[in-house]
Amino acid sequence: MHLGNLRTALFNLLLARGPAGGCFVLRIEDTDRERSSARAATALMQELRWLGLDWDEGPQRTEPGGPWRQSERAAVYAEFYPRLEQSRQAYPCFCSDQELQHQRQAQLAAGRPPRYPGTCRRLSGAEIHARLDRGERPALRFRVPAGRAIVYSDLVRGEQRVATDELGDFIIRRADASAAFLFCNAVDDALMGITQVLRGEDHLANTPRQLLLLEALELSAPRYGHLPMIVGPDGAPLAKRHGSRSVAALREAGYLPGALLNYLARLGHAYGDIGLQGLTGLACAFEVQRIGRAPARFDPQQLDYWQQQAVAEAPIAVLEAWLDGATVPAEQQRRLVEVLRANVRFPSELQDWAERIYGSLPPPDESVCEVLRAAGAGFFDAALRLVDEDEALSPQRLRQATGLRGRSLFLPLRLALTGEPHGPELAELLMLISPQRLRERLRRAGELARAR
Ligand SMILES: Nc1ncnc2c1ncn2[C@@H]1O[C@H](COP(=O)(O)OP(=O)(O)OP(=O)(O)O)[C@@H](O)[C@H]1O
Numbered sequence: 001m002h003l004g005n006l007r008t009a010l011f012n013l014l015l016a017r018g019p020a021g022g023c024f025v026l027r028i029e030d031t032d033r034e035r036s037s038a039r040a041a042t043a044l045m046q047e048l049r050w051l052g053l054d055w056d057e058g059p060q061r062t063e064p065g066g067p068w069r070q071s072e073r074a075a076v077y078a079e080f081y082p083r084l085e086q087s088r089q090a091y092p093c094f095c096s097d098q099e100l101q102h103q104r105q106a107q108l109a110a111g112r113p114p115r116y117p118g119t120c121r122r123l124s125g126a127e128i129h130a131r132l133d134r135g136e137r138p139a140l141r142f143r144v145p146a147g148r149a150i151v152y153s154d155l156v157r158g159e160q161r162v163a164t165d166e167l168g169d170f171i172i173r174r175a176d177a178s179a180a181f182l183f184c185n186a187v188d189d190a191l192m193g194i195t196q197v198l199r200g201e202d203h204l205a206n207t208p209r210q211l212l213l214l215e216a217l218e219l220s221a222p223r224y225g226h227l228p229m230i231v232g233p234d235g236a237p238l239a240k241r242h243g244s245r246s247v248a249a250l251r252e253a254g255y256l257p258g259a260l261l262n263y264l265a266r267l268g269h270a271y272g273d274i275g276l277q278g279l280t281g282l283a284c285a286f287e288v289q290r291i292g293r294a295p296a297r298f299d300p301q302q303l304d305y306w307q308q309q310a311v312a313e314a315p316i317a318v319l320e321a322w323l324d325g326a327t328v329p330a331e332q333q334r335r336l337v338e339v340l341r342a343n344v345r346f347p348s349e350l351q352d353w354a355e356r357i358y359g360s361l362p363p364p365d366e367s368v369c370e371v372l373r374a375a376g377a378g379f380f381d382a383a384l385r386l387v388d389e390d391e392a393l394s395p396q397r398l399r400q401a402t403g404l405r406g407r408s409l410f411l412p413l414r415l416a417l418t419g420e421p422h423g424p425e426l427a428e429l430l431m432l433i434s435p436q437r438l439r440e441r442l443r444r445a446g447e448l449a450r451a452r
Contacts, residue, residue: 001047001247003298004200004230004238007264011198011227011291013053014265017283022196026058027188028069031179041069047247051257052279057192065192070184077179080187080217081140081172089216090172092138093120094131115168116141140173142183142213150208155196155225155288162208170209186210190219198288201226202237225288228268228295238298245298254322254346255303258310263303268296276309307345314341322347326354332432339428353423357432361419361441364448368415372449375412379404380446383413384439391435395426416445 001009016022026048030036045060055061059068067073084090093116095103104114121143123131131138148164172183185206189197204226214221229237238245250260258276265271265282270290274281311319319337328336336354344350364372372380382401387393398413399405410426417433430438 001044002238002240003245003247003250003260003264003267005240006047006051006247006260007230007267008198008200008227009048009053010051010261010264011269011286012196013279014283014286015196015198015288016056017279018286019284023056024053025192025194026055026068027192028059028071029181029185030069030071031181031184033071033178036071043248047251050251051247051261070179070188073184073188074179076191077173077184077187080183084142084172084216085140087216088143090140090142091120091123091169092128092132093141093169093171094123094136094138095119113166115166116170118169121169137175137177139171139175141169142172142209142216144169144209144212150211152207152211152224154207155198155223156291157226157293160207164208164212167209167212172213182206182209183213186213186221187217187219189222190214190217194222196225197222198225198227200237201229225291227291228293230267230296230298232298235297237295254348255307256310256314256318258313259303259307262309263306266302267298268292276306276313304345311341311345319350322350323354326351327358328354329358332358336432339424339432343422343424353418356418356420357429364415364419368419369448369451371412371415372445373451375408375449377446377449379412380416380442380449383416384442384446387435387438387442393430393438395430412445417441 013024016024026045028041028044030041041059048055057063057065057068059066081090099119100116103117103119107114107117120138120141128138144164144167146165150162150164152160154160170182171180173179188194203224207224207226211221231237232245240246247260258278261279261282262276265277265286268291269286270292271282271285274285277285316334316337319341320333323333323336336357337350340350340353344353379402383393383398386397386401390397395409395413399409402409411421414421414423414426417438418429423429433441
């Protein structure tokens with residue numbers, strides 16, 4: 001899953017959990033054998049669960065209504081093809097991929113939109129039998145009625161009108177007998193009682209075809225809403241094949257579910273200023289009328305803003321888990337997280353701070369040494385004396401001892417103790433560092449301050 005298809009799942013869930021109510025259904029559309037695997041489906045379900053996007057009906061649930069994997073529904077689809085064949089609304093097509101490719105190229109070269117030219121539309125019964133007897137394996141094509149307009153009301157884009165003359169006859173069962181996406185998606189929506197579908201605009205061209213199919217099968221159609229695509233920095237829609245922005249990679253980097261959900265819920269949907277919300281809060285304020293119609297650009301800075309909000313409100317145990325493998329005394333983990341949570345957004349940042357506090361400091365660069373020299377060795381000697389007296393160091397006592405305040409007090413002290421010019425409240429940080437470490441670091445800073 002990437003942020004594009006995750007947002008689609010999220011909007012559907014928010015619609016179902018919103019004021020109008022509903023049921024969020026997960027169906028695994030895996031009829032394209034080359035592009036589907038059981039592993040991918042399992043990963044998808046794990047990712048949805050990690051995000052809290054639990055489905056009300058679908059695989060791994062006890063509610064009846066399945067099977068939910070299209071690869072297990074061949075028998076269901078098989079029932080519907082004969083209906084269309086008998087009413088001559090579908091016909092066998094023997095055209096090879098190569099022939100179709102040539103036809104497409106010829107149409108494009110002539111400046112016409114590529115469309116199935118109807119080669120097999122009028123084959124006689126005898127011809128069909130002869131070719132079947134020769135062992136040819138046809139696909140099954142839906143016969144699009146001529147001269148009609150398909151009109152429907154899109155949940156996001158309003159009234160849509162498409163002339164059937166612009167649609168070529170399309171394949172509903174491939175030559176290898178597998179069901180085509182268009183067909184099984186439409187049939188399953190009807191059989192599963194789906195009433196509303198939010199999906200990406202890349203499906204716009206499918207909609208009139210699916211409406212025609214459902215009409216021909218005398219099945220009810222859901223209402224469709226087409227969401228603008230989420231595009232990357234290059235303007236191209238995010239997609240699996242780009243590999244980037246995958247939910248797995250973001251999870252690995254330490255993004256929290258709350259950050260992804262709050263960011264995505266606002267990507268193409270206007271919320272007022274309601275701050276970080278759980279799914280219930282996001283669902284309560286979700287309205288299809290508030291979905292924008294312009295493509296939404298993925299903005300990593302916005303995502304990181306929501307990560308910061310999510311970290312600020314995350315349960316302490318979640319952040320403690322980020323310390324797994326870091327050398328932090330168990331009894332100090334909680335305190336460390338409390339002190340640092342406003343200053344970190346990712347596990348790597350927290351671990352880096354843990355290393356600075358409980359491990360070793362990176363070697364000081366010239367700009368650090370310059371500040372230490374400017375503070376002078378006497379400053380660090382004074383701090384050392386306080387540690388000897390109190391077995392601790394407080395900025396207040398150091399201020400009294402040195403007469404320094406503000407930046408001239410805090411900056412050299414921070415750099416001496418953490419190597420960082422910024423960070424959490426110094427008084428809190430100092431309480432986490434053992435007296436022994438304080439001494440070592442102050443001595444080292446004193447030496448650097450003396451060095452020329
Ligand atoms: N970049 C995107 N922005 C918004 N919605 C998207 C985007 N990519 C996919 N979707 C939508 O997410 C849903 C699931 O899409 P699907 O997994 O087929 O897309 P995909 O990952 O782009 O696929 P592929 O990479 O195989 O083309 C569909 O409704 C699709 O329209």
